[in-house]
Amino acid sequence: MTETKTAQLRPRQAVERMGEYHPPLAGREGLLRLDFNENTSAPSPRVLERLRSLSALELTKYPEREPAEHIVAKHFGFPPDQVMLTNGVDEAIHLLTSTFLDPGDEVIIATPTFAMYDIQAQAAGATIHRIASGRDFAFPFAAVMQQITERTRFIPIASPNNPTGAVVSRDHILAIAAAAPQAVILADEAYYHFHGETVLRDVATVPNLFVVRTFSKVYGLAGLRLGVIFGPADPMRFLRKAASPYNVNAAALACVQPALEDEAYVRWYVEEIHYSRALLETALVDLAVPHWPSHSNYILMHIGDRFQELIDHMRSRGVLLRSRNTDPGCAGCVRMSVGTREDTQQGITALRATLKEMQWQKPK
Numbered sequence: 001m002t003e004t005k006t007a008q009l010r011p012r013q014a015v016e017r018m019g020e021y022h023p024p025l026a027g028r029e030g031l032l033r034l035d036f037n038e039n040t041s042a043p044s045p046r047v048l049e050r051l052r053s054l055s056a057l058e059l060t061k062y063p064e065r066e067p068a069e070h071i072v073a074k075h076f077g078f079p080p081d082q083v084m085l086t087n088g089v090d091e092a093i094h095l096l097t098s099t100f101l102d103p104g105d106e107v108i109i110a111t112p113t114f115a116m117y118d119i120q121a122q123a124a125g126a127t128i129h130r131i132a133s134g135r136d137f138a139f140p141f142a143a144v145m146q147q148i149t150e151r152t153r154f155i156p157i158a159s160p161n162n163p164t165g166a167v168v169s170r171d172h173i174l175a176i177a178a179a180a181p182q183a184v185i186l187a188d189e190a191y192y193h194f195h196g197e198t199v200l201r202d203v204a205t206v207p208n209l210f211v212v213r214t215f216s217k218v219y220g221l222a223g224l225r226l227g228v229i230f231g232p233a234d235p236m237r238f239l240r241k242a243a244s245p246y247n248v249n250a251a252a253l254a255c256v257q258p259a260l261e262d263e264a265y266v267r268w269y270v271e272e273i274h275y276s277r278a279l280l281e282t283a284l285v286d287l288a289v290p291h292w293p294s295h296s297n298y299i300l301m302h303i304g305d306r307f308q309e310l311i312d313h314m315r316s317r318g319v320l321l322r323s324r325n326t327d328p329g330c331a332g333c334v335r336m337s338v339g340t341r342e343d344t345q346q347g348i349t350a351l352r353a354t355l356k357e358m359q360w361q362k363p364k
């Protein structure tokens with residue numbers, strides 16, 4: 001008989017301390033998904049065709065990331081060593097935090113914003129300084145600048161920001177990068193297409209600037225998990241070291257070229273979003289629902305105490321919305337994505353009926 005030992009399996013302290021993050025992904029089939037800012041239509045037909053043509057060989061052999069990275073590099077006019085494909089932007093964020101953060105390093109996050117920055121910084125054991133945006137959700141530039149110290153190692157900035165739809169100017173991003181040369185500055189351009197401003201070209205000259213783009217939003221490929229990170233050549237070497245050589249699957253890699261090439265598809269979907277966003281904006285003004293101006297494919301609204309009732313009623317009418325009630329500064333807020341004009345019109349019709357049925361009144 002072996003002796004029974006009482007030692008217990010324990011995670012790292014940083015992981016043990018973390019909260020759990022469970023986005024509401026269950027039971028979304030057959031409903032109009034205006035809750036995750038996904039494309040509500042379909043990817044480019046060229047992408048679908050390529051997926052249908054996947055060969056047995058492509059599936060049996062390990063995926064090779066490099067040829068697809070060359071396609072991306074060429075498309076964006078970058079040297080290949082400054083481009084890396086990832087398993088969604090989520091993996092890019094994870095790679096940045098695991099490559100550049102030691103426990104106790106400082107991270108600055110302007111809130112509210114995308115949850116994954118905070119989650120990955122926590123997992124790395126970093127000290128997180130969360131800076132609240134004002135009531136208008138403008139990026140708190142001065143406060144971020146003030147928080148920078150020698151120990152600051154990571155400043156993620158989403159523009160357009162999720163869930164607010166606010167944007168951060170190029171001047172502000174570059175000023176932050178210059179003030180914190182020892183820190184990774186991440187410009188998250190997941191929603192770039194819906195706004196059109198970018199710092200991608202600045203990657204060539206700013207030695208600590210990284211830019212990420214995703215195939216989950218405008219390209220309609222959230223299910224494939226595909227993202228791309230652009231960064232200075234030297235630091236990118238470390239990211240590659242930290243990543244699995246097979247991090248992006250063969251189906252996703254096969255879609256890179258047709259997705260990037262079908263620019264007419266992207267233009268069409270961006271036009272749909274611009275039209276739909278104006279439609280929702282007009283409806284919210286008409287319904288007297290307080291909301292924030294958005295440069296993206298969603299609008300954040302302030303519903304007040306009855307936010308959950310609204311979400312439940314909308315679900316019973318077949319439309320999913322996302323509560324942002326627990327985000328900093330967002331009590332009583334609900335985010336509604338926009339999609340094709342047809343889908344957005346359906347969402348607005350349901351919203352009108354729901355607010356009426358609830359006899360909802362503008363919160364004081």
Ligand SMILES: *Cc1c(COP(=O)(O)O)cnc(C)c1O
Nearest residue numbers: 088089090114162190214216227
């Ligand atoms: C949706 C979203 C992403 C996309 O992440 P993927 O992992 O590529 O799906 C990245 N950043 C922000 C701010 C987002 O809202």
